[in-house]
Amino acid sequence: MTGSIAQRFGPRLAERRAQALYRQRPIVSSPQGVTMVVNGQPYINFCANDYLGLASHAAIKQVLAADSTAGWGSGAAHLVTGHHEYHHQLELALAEWLGVERALLFSTGYMANLAVQQTLLQAGDLIVGDKLNHASLIDGALASAAAFKRYPHLDYQALARRLERAEGQSMIVTDSVFSMDGDLADIVALAKLAHEHQAWLLVDDAHAMGVLGEQGRGSFSYFGLTPAADHVLMGTFGKAFGTSGAFVAGSEVLIESLIQFARPFIYTTAMSPLNALATLKALELVMEGDDLRAQLNANIAQLRSGLSALGLDLTASQSAIQPVLCASSEQALAWSEQLKHQGFWVAAIRPPTVAQARLRITLSAEHHPEQIARLIEAFADITKQ
Numbered sequence: 125m126t127g128s129i130a131q132r133f134g135p136r137l138a139e140r141r142a143q144a145l146y147r148q149r150p151i152v153s154s155p156q157g158v159t160m161v162v163n164g165q166p167y168i169n170f171c172a173n174d175y176l177g178l179a180s181h182a183a184i185k186q187v188l189a190a191d192s193t194a195g196w197g198s199g200a201a202h203l204v205t206g207h208h209e210y211h212h213q214l215e216l217a218l219a220e221w222l223g224v225e226r227a228l229l230f231s232t233g234y235m236a237n238l239a240v241q242q243t244l245l246q247a248g249d250l251i252v253g254d255k256l257n258h259a260s261l262i263d264g265a266l267a268s269a270a271a272f273k274r275y276p277h278l279d280y281q282a283l284a285r286r287l288e289r290a291e292g293q294s295m296i297v298t299d300s301v302f303s304m305d306g307d308l309a310d311i312v313a314l315a316k317l318a319h320e321h322q323a324w325l326l327v328d329d330a331h332a333m334g335v336l337g338e339q340g341r342g343s344f345s346y347f348g349l350t351p352a353a354d355h356v357l358m359g360t361f362g363k364a365f366g367t368s369g370a371f372v373a374g375s376e377v378l379i380e381s382l383i384q385f386a387r388p389f390i391y392t393t394a395m396s397p398l399n400a401l402a403t404l405k406a407l408e409l410v411m412e413g414d415d416l417r418a419q420l421n422a423n424i425a426q427l428r429s430g431l432s433a434l435g436l437d438l439t440a441s442q443s444a445i446q447p448v449l450c451a452s453s454e455q456a457l458a459w460s461e462q463l464k465h466q467g468f469w470v471a472a473i474r475p476p477t478v479a480q481a482r483l484r485i486t487l488s489a490e491h492h493p494e495q496i497a498r499l500i501e502a503f504a505d506i507t508k509q
């Protein structure tokens with residue numbers, strides 16, 4: 125059918141509005157931090173992914189201000205002249221930190237997830253992913269030539285059955301910390317299944333990197349593992365590192381294959397070299413960040429105990445992502461609005477992003493216990509109404 129864009133999308137936009145699912149972009153006019161100015165009003169921010177408070181860290185600003193080796197733009201793709209020595213140093217530092225042979229930078233995590241699945245898998249192969257995987261993992265699977273099957277969230281028996289039936293090469297794909305529920309995949313169980321079925325394993329550590337494991341090395345370290353030859357570890361800088369971009373870490377042959385064949389790596393401009401420099405500094409702060417991680421964990425414990433005492437519906441999450449499940453999208457929006465009136469910015473996450481509407485609270489090491497206590501009080505007011 126032919127027609128105008130307005131004819132196609134007018135009814136869809138109207139339907140979204142009617143279902144309380146219409147999305148809007150709040151405008152931020154302050155640095156990212158626990159206190160922020162959003163839509164012209166000051167708020168205590170409880171929905172950023174800046175888990176260690178590095179996004180506006182003074183030490184990173186200082187390093188950037190003092191630099192004279194890089195400009196803002198990279199000017200080209202990595203394979204042309206965009207690969208600055210700061211990018212290279214960051215890749216070497218990441219590989220050493222994680223105990224793997226190599227690491228490779230990507231401009232975004234979304235592109236890294238696309239690249240790995242599109243490049244490594246071919247027709248006749250099978251990608252098996254957790255039902256609650258991040259949208260970028262799902263899109264990456266759909267963009268590859270492999271067949272794509274999903275298993276119920278954390279149901280590794282169902283996963284094993286799918287692997288048993290696979291004929292070609294298969295790859296297990298999972299978030300470690302799930303982005304909308306905050307719970308954790310069992311990397312030991314997954315590595316064992318992968319081994320038994322000669323499957324490859326892709327772990328998306330966006331919400332674990334910097335937060336879990338020794339020195340914040342992420343989920344493998346948390347479970348006492350280092351990535352093996354057929355493991356692909358993906359991490360992002362947009363969360364705990366407080367910058368932006370992403371990387372894939374693993375074997376020499378994995379990384380060289382991505383450099384030669386991964387279209388989302390080859391055909392795009394390299395991230396700003398100053399972003400790579402900022403991320404190098406962020407990596408140092410992450411490595412030295414045991415105090416930050418201890419504070420974050422204390423904040424998580426405080427929030428969970430306060431909210432569960434109010435009888436709110438929490439998930440099994442022990443991570444910085446602490447969703448409060450809601451009865452409907454309308455309730456999630458109403459609660460989010462009421463919290464805004466009290467000075468707290470907490471995002472309502474609704475279908476189709478999640479099956480059940482929720483307030484997705486995220487915590488940072490930067491939150492003061494007093495701010496968390498005030499958020500719990502605000503919830504107490506809301507649930508009384």
Ligand SMILES: *Cc1c(COP(=O)(O)O)cnc(C)c1O
Pocket residue numbers: 231232233234235237258260261299303328330331360361362368369370
């Ligand atoms: C944020 C996120 C991504 C995407 O990373 P970007 O760098 O923001 O594109 C991928 N996977 C998960 C689980 C995420 O939370």
